Amino acid sequence: MYVYKLTRADESSSYHGDTQAFLRRLDMQDLNDLYRLVQERFQDHPLEGYDLVLWGDLRMIFDPNEKYELWLNQLEWKLLRWKLYESCRVHTLFMDGTPMEINMLVEKKYPLFKELLEKMLNLQLEAEEESTMAFKLIKFIKSLLKE
Structure with a gap:
């Protein structure tokens, strides 16, 4: 290792x-x-x-480029968990059946499909404690769905 x-x-x-x-x-x-x-x-x-x-x-x-192959396979992702690391302002998507993780800055827009955004909101965001950052992140994801 x-x-x-x-x-x-x-x-x-x-x-x-x-x-x-x-x-x-x-x-x-x-x-x-x-x-x-x-x-x-x-x-x-x-x-x-x-x-x-x-x-x-x-x-x-x-530097999330929407042309990266990773973003094209989102419909195949089996989202398992969604976690917030407040100290570095990063949230992470964990996938089932694969060691793949997607790390994203809280205040940055990524090329996520609406179907994936909906899956994220259906999961409970894991955070170390209740925080305004967690609420702002959820609100930001909801606003992306409305676009």
């Missing part, structure tokens, strides 16, 4: 086994900094292995 080591500017570090472990520990500034650092690193280095997975996850969060 591959483990990511996250070292902050204050020299403290933590170890994570997957993207979800990152999201539980990061705040929005950390996530932005990580994206910037990974962009800089991979400009001059080939992508392979887990580096490619990390880069792909971050690109999907910050």
Whole structure:
């Protein structure tokens, strides 16, 4: 199993086994900094292995292109859970029968089909605690359905 080591500017570090472990520990500034650092690193280095997975996850969060093949298969997704990571302002869709997860920024619009938005609202949004961010996210998803 591959483990990511996250070292902050204050020299403290933590170890994570997957993207979800990152999201539980990061705040929005950390996530932005990580994206910037990974962009800089991979400009001059080939992508392979887990580096490619990390880069792909971050690109999907910050630069969701509706032409990516991932977005075209939404009708096949079997949505299992929907979770909010308030500290980094990310919500995640977990799929049944596959290890695939879709991570999205709370305030960003993604190319989601109406059928998927409806499925999200039919699930209970998992959050660490009741919050205004959770309510705003649900309200935002409802507004997308009306478009």
